[in-house]
Amino acid sequence: MELLVGHNLAADYLKLKRAGWIRDGHEPELFDTMIAAFFQGHINVSLADLTANIRHQHISEFNQSMLDGPFPSKALCEHNSTDVEATRQLYMHLKDKKYPPAFKLDMKFIPVLADMMERGIHCDTDKAERMLHYAQSQMNVLEERIPLNPNSWQQVSAYLGTPNAQAHTLEALDNPDANDIVLYKQLEKQCAFLEEYAKEEVIHSHFNTTVVPSGRLSSSSPNIQNVPKNYHTRSLFIPRPGHVFLIYDYNAIEYVVGVRLSKDPELNRRIDAGEDFHQYTMDYFNIGRTRAKNVNFLALYLGKAKGIIPYAGCSLAKAEKFLATYPLAKWSKQTALIAEELGYSQTVLGRTRPFESPQIAVNHVCQGTAIEFVKAGMIMCHEFHPVSQIHDEIIMEVPIQEAEEADKEVKKRLEHNAFGVKVKGGIYQNWGQAL
Numbered sequence: 025m026e027l028l029v030g031h032n033l034a035a036d037y038l039k040l041k042r043a044g045w046i047r048d049g050h051e052p053e054l055f056d057t058m059i060a061a062f063f064q065g066h067i068n069v070s071l072a073d074l075t076a077n078i079r080h081q082h083i084s085e086f087n088q089s090m091l092d093g094p095f096p097s098k099a100l101c102e103h104n105s106t107d108v109e110a111t112r113q114l115y116m117h118l119k120d121k122k123y124p125p126a127f128k129l130d131m132k133f134i135p136v137l138a139d140m141m142e143r144g145i146h147c148d149t150d151k152a153e154r155m156l157h158y159a160q161s162q163m164n165v166l167e168e169r170i171p172l173n174p175n176s177w178q179q180v181s182a183y184l185g186t187p188n189a190q191a192h193t194l195e196a197l198d199n200p201d202a203n204d205i206v207l208y209k210q211l212e213k214q215c216a217f218l219e220e221y222a223k224e225e226v227i228h229s230h231f232n233t234t235v236v237p238s239g240r241l242s243s244s245s246p247n248i249q250n251v252p253k254n255y256h257t258r259s260l261f262i263p264r265p266g267h268v269f270l271i272y273d274y275n276a277i278e279y280v281v282g283v284r285l286s287k288d289p290e291l292n293r294r295i296d297a298g299e300d301f302h303q304y305t306m307d308y309f310n311i312g313r314t315r316a317k318n319v320n321f322l323a324l325y326l327g328k329a330k331g332i333i334p335y336a337g338c339s340l341a342k343a344e345k346f347l348a349t350y351p352l353a354k355w356s357k358q359t360a361l362i363a364e365e366l367g368y369s370q371t372v373l374g375r376t377r378p379f380e381s382p383q384i385a386v387n388h389v390c391q392g393t394a395i396e397f398v399k400a401g402m403i404m405c406h407e408f409h410p411v412s413q414i415h416d417e418i419i420m421e422v423p424i425q426e427a428e429e430a431d432k433e434v435k436k437r438l439e440h441n442a443f444g445v446k447v448k449g450g451i452y453q454n455w456g457q458a459l
Contacts, residue, residue, distance in 0.1 A: 124374025
């Protein structure tokens with residue numbers, strides 16, 4: 025099999041495909057030196073930084089002046105040839121290092137990532153403009169009513185007699201002026217968001233695989249993962265004409281990962297039987313599902329007994345007993361101890377992270393393993409055109425006439441995993457409907 029080496033291959037994969045270097049049915053094996061360096065513990069993974077740190081050589085970064093004059097300019101040609109040689113040398117340095125299965129997964133994920141960024145997600149710019157104008161008019165009304173500068177925390181604190189101007193502090197006052205200030209700040213954030221997203225009908229966010237140590241994707245230019253989680257805002261994101269969204273969320277995947285790795289018979293039996301896996305905690309404290317869910321995640325990530333009390337409405341002694349006997353909490357403590365002893369924590373597919381704290385160690389195992397399932401699912405569903413990935417949620421886009429069959433097939437593929445993780449979701453006209 026042919027081998028294609030590059031630095032940040034996702035950025036160039038489709039260009040190479042259109043140029044004929046990559047043909048359908050004859051895809052080469054991929055080796056991305058940027059991702060490889062990230063797996064070897066390098067934090068700054070730009071080609072220039074890695075060349076300086078590993079090869080002790082200096083290469084110039086691209087700048088816009090290289091496009092001046094006749095194309096291609098001499099400066100651009102020299103820059104490109106230097107980059108190619110630097111990438112080759114970096115590959116020679118990295119190719120024989122040890123890599124876990126998670127690295128192979130990330131290599132297989134590159135074509136999916138490239139297509140997702142190229143395809144982008146559509147935005148209803150007309151609706152965004154209307155929402156922006158309405159929010160601005162509401163801000164103008166509030167500015168007339170609020171007797172100070174709402175953006176000055178010093179003025180807000182002095183006027184209301186509070187130690188700070190944070191939203192939770194002001195909301196606790198039950199004061200009309202404080203309520204207006206909180207609303208004003210919310211509208212201000214909404215306007216900033218709408219001004220950014222009302223510009224383009226298709227949003228091509230850049231998804232990064234070498235930022236979060238767990239392997240979870242981050243997003244930039246713009247950061248689509250920061251889109252507020254409410255219907256009105258998320259309903260701005262729509263499929264292209266003649267298409268619908270297929271949106272799926274891996275149900276409580278980090279919790280399920282922890283339960284599976286704990287190997288506790290009763291908790292695993294509940295998952296296998298399709299029962300509510302929060303029922304154990306609901307029964308223990310006689311509380312509702314939402315509160316039990318909060319308690320369980322505190323237990324998973326080594327929360328303290330005092331933190332459980334507001335959700336469970338129990339005594340400190342009962343909260344302490346729960347953490348001492350709950351199988352998932354016991355697994356988390358044991359996982360953190362092993363990570364501290366080894367000096368690192370590790371996902372199911374072998375992605376490691378140096379030990380920093382017990383909470384970070386457990387988070388890496390659960391979150392990192394979760395995103396491995398998400399990536400594997402997206403690879404299996406590449407043909408259904410993923411357009412965005414936010415935490416444990418995947419958004420795909422298919423023609424309307426293919427939606428029902430695609431929905432069945434995608435669910436089957438996403439749930440084809442060793443841990444029996446289930447997904448919830450289906451067919452939607454906009455992103456907001458999936459909430």
